[in-house]
Amino acid sequence: MNPYAKVPLVSNRVRFDRILRISSRTALLAIAGLAGGCATAPQPGTQVPRQGDEILVAGQLFHTGTPIVLWMDPDGYDAYRTERRFSPRDEADWSSSREAVPALSSPQRYNARQVGLTDEERERVRGGGWDLPLLQRVVDQVVLHYDAAGTSRECFRILHDVAGLSAHFLIDLDGTVYQTLDLKERAWHATTSNTRSIGIELANIGAYEPDEKHPLHAWYTRDPDGRVRISLPDELGDGGIRTAGFIGRPARDEPVTGRIHNRKLVQYDFTPEQYRALAHVTAALCRIFPVVRPDYPRDEDGNLIAGKLPDDELDRYQGFLGHFHIQTEKIDPGPAFDWDRLVEKTTQLLRSR
Numbered sequence: 001m002n003p004y005a006k007v008p009l010v011s012n013r014v015r016f017d018r019i020l021r022i023s024s025r026t027a028l029l030a031i032a033g034l035a036g037g038c039a040t041a042p043q044p045g046t047q048v049p050r051q052g053d054e055i056l057v058a059g060q061l062f063h064t065g066t067p068i069v070l071w072m073d074p075d076g077y078d079a080y081r082t083e084r085r086f087s088p089r090d091e092a093d094w095s096s097s098r099e100a101v102p103a104l105s106s107p108q109r110y111n112a113r114q115v116g117l118t119d120e121e122r123e124r125v126r127g128g129g130w131d132l133p134l135l136q137r138v139v140d141q142v143v144l145h146y147d148a149a150g151t152s153r154e155c156f157r158i159l160h161d162v163a164g165l166s167a168h169f170l171i172d173l174d175g176t177v178y179q180t181l182d183l184k185e186r187a188w189h190a191t192t193s194n195t196r197s198i199g200i201e202l203a204n205i206g207a208y209e210p211d212e213k214h215p216l217h218a219w220y221t222r223d224p225d226g227r228v229r230i231s232l233p234d235e236l237g238d239g240g241i242r243t244a245g246f247i248g249r250p251a252r253d254e255p256v257t258g259r260i261h262n263r264k265l266v267q268y269d270f271t272p273e274q275y276r277a278l279a280h281v282t283a284a285l286c287r288i289f290p291v292v293r294p295d296y297p298r299d300e301d302g303n304l305i306a307g308k309l310p311d312d313e314l315d316r317y318q319g320f321l322g323h324f325h326i327q328t329e330k331i332d333p334g335p336a337f338d339w340d341r342l343v344e345k346t347t348q349l350l351r352s353r
Helices: 016-035 094-100 119-125 132-138 152-163 191-196 272-288 311-316 339-351
Strands: 054-057 060-063 068-070 110-112 141-146 169-171 177-179 185-187 197-202 220-222 228-230 256-260 263-267 319-322
Touching (some): 054 068, 141 191, 141 272, 152 169, 152 197, 191 197, 197 272, 272 339
Parallel strands (some): 068 177, 141 197, 169 197
Antiparallel strands (some): 054 060, 110 185, 169 177, 220 228, 256 263
């Protein structure tokens, strides 16, 4: 259980910039006190508690207003580790993993952001020495995915133990957000946008063509009152869901049909808990990275562009994206994802006081 989970979170009504100003002022006063030998300086070994809603950006903590599990927390998913997380301990080391899983071509599943940096800056950050202003100059996109794994635990197993990939955030069915890497790292999730983007994987079994064999019937069942619930396969056990007794339900009872890359697809919606958590994360990201607009790619009529952006448009784009906006063979986060709901809630949080 996350030791910070029971601590009250920051009120949604508190404006993010106010939180950041208070945090920064407190840190500066503490540093000044230490430098001057102030008698009120913290004693060595004093614990600095977290509230449980912070994300880590270039070594700095920022509040989000929603529960966050960092990779160093007891329940966290650590993309920095080279061994496989879910294999037997005596077979998890890199040498054994390389032999067992040919797709794992490197002991790490991420690397450094390089594009847009001078040679001097590349040398400076090579050891991890990012400062926030430099990272703010590089990051201008947030890429949304569905994980096609169904739960965040299974998503991390596949990304880390099987595919040799990564994403900065995983958002589980109950809205728990897992951060697996500091945002200064270049996660491997969206090819050409990796260097400039933050990757978010939402737990959802995915979208499928109506006439193909798909797992939707197995994952979504109806209660006697007609409401749809998410039913995890027996082999996943409790799925790693942190909320005891959680019953996941899509935001809409009926499956959503839509087109991406002009392919007709069907998908069940994400849970309300996921939308809420995602909006809190994206609002924080828009505060931290001011060039990230809380909006999605639109056509001349203001409608969602449901396909890959032309390369020149993708190069210029700053804001929220789907994986399908970047690669023609990708369809996530799928036709059920409610872009307007995300933008409305994110904007509301950014305007709240």
